[in-house]
Amino acid sequence: MPSQKVSFLNANGKLLSGKLELPMIKKPYPYAIFAHVFTGNKNLKAARHISRALNLEGIAVLRFDFTGLGESEGDFSHTNFSTNVDDIKAAAKYLSENYESPSIIIGHSLGGAAALYAGAEMESVKAVATIGAPFQPEHVKNLIGDSIEEINEKGAAIISVDNREFTIRRQFIEDLSRKDTLEIIKDFDKALLILHSPQDRVVEIENAAQIYHAAKHPKSFVTLNGANHMLNNKSDSFYAGRVIGSWVQRYVTQKEEVKLTTTKQVMVKLENEGFTTEIMAGRHGLVADESENLGGNDFGPSPYELLNAALGACTAMTLQMYARRKKWPLETVNVHLSFDRKYADDCADCSNPKSKISHIDVCIALEGDLSDEQRTRLLEIADKCPVHKTLAENVSFNTYLE
Template sequence: MQKLEVSFKNSDSKELKGVLELPTNTQPANFILFAHCFTCNKNFHAPSNISKSLASKGYGILRFDFTGLGDSEGEFEDTNFSSNVDDLLAAAEFLEREYKAPSMIIGHSLGGAAALFASKKLESVKCMVTINAPSNLSHVQKHFESSLEEIEKEGFANIKIGGRSFKIKKQFINDLKKNQDASALKDIKKSLLIMHSPQDEIVSIDHAEELYKAAWHPKSFVSLDGADHMLSTKADSEYVGTVISAWASKYIKEPKTPELETDHEVMANLGASGFTTQIIAGNHHLIADEPVKVGGSDLGPNPYELVSSGLAACTSMTIQMYARRKEWEISNVETHVSYSKKHAEDCENCENDMAKIDSFEREISIKGDLDKTQLERLMEIADKCPVHKTLSSKAQIITKLID
């Protein structure tokens, strides 16, 4: 997966830091917005694992730190549930401005409640997912119930949550009371997936039942049996990502792309923008691209890296093929290749390209029970690689225009 660090401003001009997970081999057709749990941040294991799982299925997913948490600006003590919702709306605006408006929103714990509230104002969102989320905000007060009197009297209290200290102000409590019905589902007619663990000791599964009762169809429930509230086990969070992807495929449609066909061995197809190129090579589909610094998206190797890959693969195959014929035992062959010229420089000076010398630096590691004579012979065989011969000789390229 491709991981990009991003930042954007919220409604109070505070800079919020996020991570955008993207698939490595394609441009995502759909984007997802992820809301982390109360006092958590984007780097917790659950949001990270879920994001990577969804990115591997072709989605782009943005997770970020709410104001005053993680790497984002602001003070946590000045935030509340409403400000979390506003931060989600700012994140959605960022996605729409820079990429594409989110078609799904996911929220973990209190982030689930915030996601439901935010989805009411996000027309692009077709699917909503809650993970171990409360059905009402009064549940949140349990974290600092013993300090409510102090908060009322002093205006604030320092609360220990998950071993960390947070200052909770009276305005936070007042905001919770103002937004008691955290489900907000009576006004939302969007597809909903409720995921909850029966063993959740922080937010009981009764909350999932209340959310389900309040929601419109289509709605689904998946039991996260054996998981804890934080989804601290990697397998649990990866499972969540896999299930969400399968469930969402019914409600979020991938745009149909034309089937690529060719009578040749290889075909490369590039659209009107960018450099992300779809390739058919025999029975296989590949992606080629250019680095970001020269205007690409870096979703695949550049053309010269593909050429170097062909040389490296052919070299390893040729050595191993010869060794097997000789019945020499080789446990592993590694071929490392670097190309001396930068592709971007070639494009800038294409007219002078004939004056340049193409140079491939190749290093080979051969593991096995071999003596010096055998190793020397295998290094000679490396030069017999067919791709090596092609690159070393003058090739002929015949080009014609077709419809």
Template sequence: MPTETITIQTEAGHALEGSLELPTGLTRGIALFAHCFTCTRQSKAAVAVARALSKEGIACLRFDFTGLGGSGGEFGRAGFATDVADLVLAANYLVERFEQPVLLVGHSLGGAAVLATAEDIGADNIAAIATIGAPSDVPHVLERIKGDLVAIRATGEGEVSIGGRAFTLGREFIERVESVDLIAEVNRLRKPVLLLHSPTDAVVGIDNASALFGAATHPKSFVSLEGADHLLLDSRDAEFAASMIASWAHRYLPLRDDWPMPEEGVVVKTGHGKFGTEVHTDSHRFLADEPRSVGGDDTGPTPYDLLLAALGTCTAMTMKMYADRKGWPFEGASIHLTHERDHAKDCVQCDQERAKIETLDRRIEIFGDALSKEQRERIIAIADQCPVHKTLENLCVRNCE
């Protein structure tokens, strides 16, 4: 997926750094991912979810909270309230840039943060909210901190260890965490909510999901991440969570009205990748791209893949239609197509010095043991009568104003 580096300035004077995962094609929606406590935007869950959403046409910004990863500021003095303020800034950036509501996605404490941030972002700017392993009681994160919190309250700051990493923690951090009533925040939400949680989560127990689900109003949904650990360290768990969120988000991020389906023909629109484009018919949308070996993102078939597919599918349909009309015991076909660029040496009717001949090679395998030799030969012969084959033989491309 195309990735754009984003920098957002805070009122405190430091910058938040993020990675905006863009769809190869057009953008149908936007999302904001909040990472887990002391993690960064490079966590497996953050990367997997952001890229899964981008595959669905949803641009997703994953960024580092204050004092973590590439973002400035002091993590130990920030606290939960600063995480909320960071999310508001990031959400406002996305809404202003793309001019549509945002899907909020949060992992662990990031999940609690997106739930608590909704009111500050504004109902009109939020499409829906999804959380992964979110706590229902924000102060519980203090239990994950190894250090003398009583001394920090008394002296103003002190050294602690969180997840094996050393931090200097301030009194304000502790006070801001303790002041959050997340259940009350969730109960006030009037937005679609999806909660994903593992019953085997040893860090944030499944009872947290039950409390959040009970506090939330409809529409609300729950997905079990059975067997997954809290951080989704197994990439398969991260990808499963990502696919669930992406599928669920479709209901709340409808296709933009300014991308109408063409009444006739095909419309191709340039996307965000180096070669990525989006193809629109009167009833379908899909991507075309180039492989990574030539600088593409490999998110769709190449133009020549589509050309070969057009000939192959039309050939298959024509053969089946003919055999069905005849009532023959045709059981299908396999058609293998390749494209070769220069066959002037094989052409006895052209000037080999001036002409460049390209070929589309087609190998057809017919299935159906009960077919006679004559029936097989006739089905093969009818393949050349397919409309696309005839079009390619008589092709003339015009550029219309």
């Protein structure tokens, strides 16, 4: 099922823009809401990579733009922390009315603090994960810096965040000052996961310690060592998403799995961004990707690597089947494979026979007390594995539109 652009009204009648990303591997799935960083938007790298990682764990994710940010309606200067919390609740209402009530909220930075406040009020939410979140929302004043005095004197000031200008009004500062996270956390009855980098220079690691010590169990802490506050490194954000997806399964009841149906043996889905590709092979979920120098995220093996893997696996299985039938002492089979052409070269002119794959190098290492004759025979058998035969023969293709 493809990702969907969605929109919904917030408490003030403003239309908020979101993207609902649904896993291909299974359904029904638990639903999660992702709340982005202060002055950010739903399409930041961290938001996209975390959502993709959660999708691979079978979790549907709604990430959206807070009022006045990204593609959402409204004037950012008239928003505050309380309206952020209300926007999360509006997103939850949208899911409840159109899909299913969310059971997970993930929040990044100030979005993490808002996730705590919103999650505390929502019965359907069973687990909350914060990433680089401040203990008190008032911490965001540090980003405003010297403009605080101007805001207090003139009622508003323009601040710059990541080379973008935003107007902050006095009501925003006053709203932050009225919030006390300790009052929220001490009675927090949800499972809580706190992810934070010791190297975070925007929201110091001490904030994570304060949240952890204030919260009741079940609570968990995972360090994002080496990551920056924005999780700009895709490996950091993808790791955070996979950790959340694995952790939350203990606290969110998984419904009976219903596979997406296909009349074929394998189903593959790739949307219009990057090359991270979801694969449903039988009842097993896989991921394919391309290397970063080809524009991919390198979250999984490339198509050629998967083809290598299929041949290698089939070769190893065939050799072990033969040896077991013969009762030969074959202990381990190691198969090393490589192509002599690159995918980018082939794809440049796929119709040209000279550009197609011409050679696969297969090196087999056999471990066990085998005779020379047995080893020679096993090498012959390797070329008789079904996948090898399929690749070696002329295969007819029937490619058509559904």
